[in-house]
Amino acid sequence: MRKAVIIGAGMTPVGEHWKLGLRDLAVEALLNAMDDAGIDKVDSLYVGNMISGPFVEQENLGALIADWAGLGNIPAVKIEAACASGGAAVQEGVKAVLSGLEDVVAVVGVEKMTDAWPSDATRYLAYAADAEWELFHGASFVALNALVMRYYMKTYGYTEEDLALFAVNAHANGAKNPYAMFKRPIKVETVLKSPYVADPLKLFDASPVCDGAASVIITTPEKAKELGVPKEKWVEVAGMGRAIDTISLASREDLLTLKAAKVAAERAYKMAGVEPKDIDFFEVHDAFTVMAALSLEALGAAKKGEGAKLAKEGQIAIDADYPIQTMGGLKARGHPVGATGVYQTVEAVLQLRGEAPSQVPDAEIGLTQNIGGTGSNITVNVFRRV
Amino acid sequence: MARPMQVSRYWRHFREKYMLIGGKCENGHVHFPKRSICPVCGSRNVEEIELSGKGKVISWTIVRNPPSGFEYYKPFPLALIELEEGPIVLAQLTDVDPEEIDFGMEVEVVTKKIREFEEDGIILYGYKFRPPVK
Ligand SMILES: [Zn+2]
Numbered sequence: 001m002r003k004a005v006i007i008g009a010g011m012t013p014v015g016e017h018w019k020l021g022l023r024d025l026a027v028e029a030l031l032n033a034m035d036d037a038g039i040d041k042v043d044s045l046y047v048g049n050m051i052s053g054p055f056v057e058q059e060n061l062g063a064l065i066a067d068w069a070g071l072g073n074i075p076a077v078k079i080e081a082a083c084a085s086g087g088a089a090v091q092e093g094v095k096a097v098l099s100g101l102e103d104v105v106a107v108v109g110v111e112k113m114t115d116a117w118p119s120d121a122t123r124y125l126a127y128a129a130d131a132e133w134e135l136f137h138g139a140s141f142v143a144l145n146a147l148v149m150r151y152y153m154k155t156y157g158y159t160e161e162d163l164a165l166f167a168v169n170a171h172a173n174g175a176k177n178p179y180a181m182f183k184r185p186i187k188v189e190t191v192l193k194s195p196y197v198a199d200p201l202k203l204f205d206a207s208p209v210c211d212g213a214a215s216v217i218i219t220t221p222e223k224a225k226e227l228g229v230p231k232e233k234w235v236e237v238a239g240m241g242r243a244i245d246t247i248s249l250a251s252r253e254d255l256l257t258l259k260a261a262k263v264a265a266e267r268a269y270k271m272a273g274v275e276p277k278d279i280d281f282f283e284v285h286d287a288f289t290v291m292a293a294l295s296l297e298a299l300g301a302a303k304k305g306e307g308a309k310l311a312k313e314g315q316i317a318i319d320a321d322y323p324i325q326t327m328g329g330l331k332a333r334g335h336p337v338g339a340t341g342v343y344q345t346v347e348a349v350l351q352l353r354g355e356a357p358s359q360v361p362d363a364e365i366g367l368t369q370n371i372g373g374t375g376s377n378i379t380v381n382v383f384r385r386v
Numbered sequence: 387m388a389r390p391m392q393v394s395r396y397w398r399h400f401r402e403k404y405m406l407i408g409g410k411c412e413n414g415h416v417h418f419p420k421r422s423i424c425p426v427c428g429s430r431n432v433e434e435i436e437l438s439g440k441g442k443v444i445s446w447t448i449v450r451n452p453p454s455g456f457e458y459y460k461p462f463p464l465a466l467i468e469l470e471e472g473p474i475v476l477a478q479l480t481d482v483d484p485e486e487i488d489f490g491m492e493v494e495v496v497t498k499k500i501r502e503f504e505e506d507g508i509i510l511y512g513y514k515f516r517p518p519v520k
Contacts, residue, residue: 123453132399133419136512137478137500138449138456143464146447147476151466154445154489198447198464250466250474251417251425255445 004094005234005386007224008037008217009346014181014334017211022056022112025213026065030108033215033346037229042217043102045069045076048089048109050338050372052078054124056112065108082128083287085109086214086341087242087370087379093218094237103223109342110213121209125337128373130248142206142288144249144374146198149290151255153200156305160200163289164191165311166324167204167331170286173318174328176357181210181334191289205289207335214342216349221386231386235352238365239272239382241265247376256305258291260378261298261369268367269300272382276300279382280363281323281351283344285371287330295369296322299380323360326351341370341379352385393508401434403512406495408473410435418473439495441469441515446479446487455501467493467515481516494518 010032012025020028026047034040047061058064062076081088086109093107113121122142126135129144152158168188174180191204219227224234241264246252253259269275282301286292293307301322302310310316316324327333327347330340348366350356360366363385370379401407402419409420412431423430446465449456456462463479465487479487480498493515500510 117454119452119454119457122451123455126453134476135453136510137464137476138452138459138462139464139476140449140451140453142451143447143449147445147464147466150447151445195450196448197451198449201447246425248476250476252474255466 002098002100002220004097004218004237005221005224006216006218006237006345006349007229007233008033008039009215009349010036011179011214011343011346012212013179014210014212014336016114018114020211022052022058022110023064023068025112025211026108026110027069029110029213029215030065030069030106033106033217037217037233039104039217039227042071042074042104042106044074044096044105045071046089046093046105046107047076047078048086048107048338048342049078049111050080050082050085051124051127052112054127055116081377081379082372083285083337084341084370084372084377084379085338087344087368087381088341090216090341090345090381091240091242091379094240097218097220103219105218106215107218107342108213108215109339111336111338112211113209113336114211118209133248133250140198141374142201143198145288145290146201147249148255148374149201149205149288152290152293155256156308158308160192160202161188162308162312163205163293164188166286166289166292167191169311169316170325170329170331173326173358174332177327177333178357180328180332181208182328182332201288207287207330210334210336212334212336212339212343214339214346216342216345232353234386235349236384236386237381238384239268239270239274240380241267241271242379245376247373249374256294258294258298258375258378260375261295261371261380264378264380265299265369268380268382272384274365274382279365279367281326281360281366283326283329283347283366283368284324285330285369286325287335287371291371292324295371296324299367299369318358318360326356326358326360341368344368344370345381348383352383396508396510404497406437406439406513407434408437409433416471416473418469418475437469437471437473441467441493443487443489443491443493444468444474448484459501463487465515478514479516480514492518
């Protein structure tokens with residue numbers, strides 16, 4: 001079977017880009033990735049994006065971005081899997097390369113969220129929930145995660161303070177990332193003193209509304225050699241998995257198990273031939289602090305109910321056993337929803353090349369996990385240093 | 387801004403939203419809302435069942451920054467309620483002091499206004515849950 005390697009990675013800073021539109025951000029990230037790989041054309045483009053229609057009245061992003069990036073008459077489509085759109089787009093790009101149909105594929109994840117009013121942004125994000133049985137009742141995405149958070153705390157006896165540690169860790173790492181939205185460390189008190197958005201979930205338990213784009217270039221080792229890309233730049237896409245769970249939270253078999261992440265991770269681990277203990281860093285989907293805890297459990301880094309314990313025991317820091325959110329995670333780097341999975345990929349590439357601003361020592365294998373919906377659509381990717 | 391909801395889209399869920407009609411498959415699995423395929427066993431032999439509307443709160447939150455269209459009602463309590471027949475339903479709680487909400491609190495269904503749209507829109511009604519009226 002063919003192998004897939006990432007040979008180029010690029011991104012824009014995450015933030016409130018009032019002067020830049022969706023196409024500007026996407027093109028900038030894409031060209032950065034192509035320049036990083038040292039190439040000027042690709043066979044196809046996959047765009048990870050969640051809700052450009054409501055946010056900026058623009059669909060057909062494949063055509064828009066390929067056109068404005070000067071890529072010519074290539075195939076280009078948008079991939080949508082809610083907040084996991086970016087991770088899914090990376091997988092579609094890899095699948096195209098592995099299938100042999102395309103040799104050099106570009107993936108760009110982009111989201112422009114700050115052009116909308118905040119309450120409309122809240123509404124658009126809830127489009128990933130069940131429109132008839134969740135949004136109909138006024139459920140925001142934050143509210144759905146708050147229901148999980150309260151139940152998690154009650155079931156395992158955790159406090160708001162315990163979960164705040166995930167935000168503190170994310171900010172500690174994000175502080176060193178020039179591309180992060182929040183480049184400052186915070187204390188547990190900062191989280192606890194922030195206002196409730198949906199009790200017990202506070203502003204600092206949640207990732208921000210923001211804009212950004214990230215991009216990677218995927219090819220085979222043979223083609224990478226032919227293109228003259230130095231081997232130090234290659235990062236292998238070693239494993240992939242993707243799975244869904246019930247779209248509405250109320251239909252879940254177990255509120256506290258990210259079944260889709262479990263299934264996706266099993267597939268990714270199997271394909272890569274690795275186990276959770278082999279992973280040197282985890283880029284998990286901490287859109288909300290409780291999701292970081294549940295993700296660590298679903299990925300096999302912690303036992304069920306012990307995800308938050310890992311944070312309490314100091315095991316999630318850069319120099320500990322289970323480093324997570326090495327460049328700030330969704331919480332501090334920012335969460336431009338459809339772009340997030342590609343940001344995670346770019347960050348994994350930087351770690352495995354040894355170029356990350358807060359470097360995990362001797363990182364060889366990294367994992368990214370990207371959640372769409374309230375755990376309803378999840379991608380897991382495993383990357384390996386070549 | 388969110389546009390008014392079309393009548394047809396609202397009308398097709400009247401039975402579930404006014405009468406709490408769920409589904410029960412040939413193997414006795416009960417679910418809500420009704421599906422054509424049982425989510426537990428995959429049976430396509432599913433009948434309608436009217437749920438009692440009695441249940442217990444298993445988790446809740448206070449929505450302080452709601453999606454657009456619900457600003458008028460904020461803050462409001464939203465909960466996951468386990469019905470006595472088994473299914474869990476997401477709904478707003480009503481006629482309750484937020485301080486009184488607790489795990490396991492008994493609630494019953496009541497039909498209430500869910501939201502209004504602007505002058506050219508319809509008014510949506512549906513189920514909410516409240517502490518039982520003695
Ligand atoms: Zn059944």
